[in-house]
Amino acid sequence: MPAMNLADNANPAWAEQFGITTRNGYAFPMDSAAQLSMDPGFQASQPGSVSQGYTEMNSLGMTAEGIPNIGLTYHRSADERLQSWQSNIEDAFVNAPDNAAVATDQLGRLFGAATYGARRLTSDTLNGVIGLPRILTSDSMVPGLINGFAHPIDSTYRIAQAVNGMALQDKLMTVAEIGLTGVRGIESLAGKLPGAGKYLGGTLSYGAGRGVVLTATDGIAYGFAGEGVATIRSGPLGYQAGSAGGVKFGPLDATNSGTGSVAATLSRVEDRFAGASREVGFIVDSQTGDILAVRRAGLGNGTQISLDANIDFPLMKGNVFTHNHPLGGNLSPGDVSTAIGSGTMEFRAVTPTRTTSIMFNNAPDGLIGEPGAAVVFMNGEKSAIASSYRASLADGSLMPPTDLATKNVWMSDYFMQQLSARNPWIQYTVTPR
Amino acid sequence: MNTLQAVVNDFVGSLGSDGRQVVRQLVLNHQVKQSLLWYKEVVVRYLRGPGASRLISEIDQKYPDESIWKDLDSSDEWPLFEAGIILREAQAALKEGENT
Secondary structure, three states: OOOOOOOOOOOHHHHHOOOEEEEOOEEEEOOHHHHOOOOOOOOOOOEEEEEOOEEEEOOOEEOOOOOEEEOOEOOOOHHHHHHHHHHHHHHHHHHOOOHHHHHOOOOOHHHHHHHHHHHHHHHHHHHHOOOOHHHHHOOOHHHHHHHHHHOOOOHHHHHHHHHOOOOHHHHHHHHHHHHHHHHHHHHHHOOOOOOOHHHHOOEEEEEOOOEEEEEOOOOOEEEEEOOOOEEEEOOOOEEEEOOOOOOEEEEOOOOOOOOOOHHHHHHHHHHHHOOOOOOEEEEEOOOOOOEEEEEEOOHHHOOOOOEOOOOHHHHHEOOEEEEEOOOOOOOOHHHHHHHHHHOEOEEEEEOOOEEEEEEEOOOOOOOOOOHHHHHHHHHHHHHHHHHHHHHHHHOOOOOOOOOHHHHHHHHHHHHHHHHHHHOOOEEEEEEEO | OOOHHHHHHHHHHHOOHHHHHHHHOOOOOOOEHHHHHHHHHHHHHHOOOOOHHHHHHHHHHHOHHHHOOHHHOOOOOOOHHHHHHHHHHHHHHHHHHHHO
């Protein structure tokens, strides 16, 4: 696995502006010698294979002078880089440990948490938020990657430090990339790090709104915190990515575990994805504003998300689901079926111009949280609304647009207006953006 | 021969015992990942190529009130509304067969 990619950035001037010094083609973190007390026996990295102009310098290591260095990987083209990342991603998926393995990891729970979190975030980020080409275009990815990889001492802190100050998308991407490139370096250094003892002997847990919490041997709970921190959970272990207010790793208390409000989370993700060409959905905790899951439409069907009835519906129950509609339009009948069937507290669809939303109040028995019953209900509503639609067309009170795209938006508006009018327990709102 | 009845019969006949059980209990919502797999299977098998347009027309005529809204959830590339109708008819056939 290539340690990192500096394909376009292998000149000293570029490296130094990100806190990297270079010598003889190697790059060195400026402050590493002072900060790290690494095992001097740790071997320096060695040049890898050279073929077809592709030179690879492998991995994190230590020079004879005791200066840690980071490996450089030169790739000839964006395609090669992409291929390399894809390979890494597959590797991360395959090797991601399960929760139990992490929780009982005797090597070091902190590192288990960090690597697990990074891997999970890698998976979810790349699966749910950002396409691979983003890797090649992110302005802040590479410096974040270098910073995170070159400073693998306190990995969770470093990950937080690496992403601090970036835009959310870059933060997610950067953490994902650190996960891809730095995980093995982190693991290999576990146990060699000064001051890590209290972490290594600690216990790993997780809490709502806090993601991974490490209780060190001094009894203090450590985790991520910060203004506007969004917890992204996937399964019982969590990890957090910072937003505008920054994020840091440190002792948790009642005042710094905040994860931002629901409204803040919705505003942040909807602002970012309202105009996206691919459909992206977020399940947001209705109490804390945590992002519980992110789902993205597949490449072959960019306008449609599919949701796992066994995984996503339980997460959606009682929480908020928001997604974008790349083709415009209101909530669709399928959206309403999903909203009712999953028991979602609020179901939202956003476009660049508006947000449409439904919530439920005093719904008929046997509908909310019942996917099959929700489908039957909506089939009945489709038929009933179609009858009034035809009647209105016949008497001239309705004049649909003739343009197909405009007509679809108009039809979806009509359907939702009629549906909410017929069912007052469906609280339907439209908010201009 | 691509009538709705013929397609439903062919689809039901192609299912093994496990497949019958799954289809019988399928939630007919294409936004559900587990269901979408079956929607796509039906689309690929019956709603593309020669005869598909005739089948789609038959479904439109048989279920006009639901068909009115199909463009809100469906597309020409993935005619999920029609696939849902085929799956619904298949469910009915399976349940009927179970009761006889």
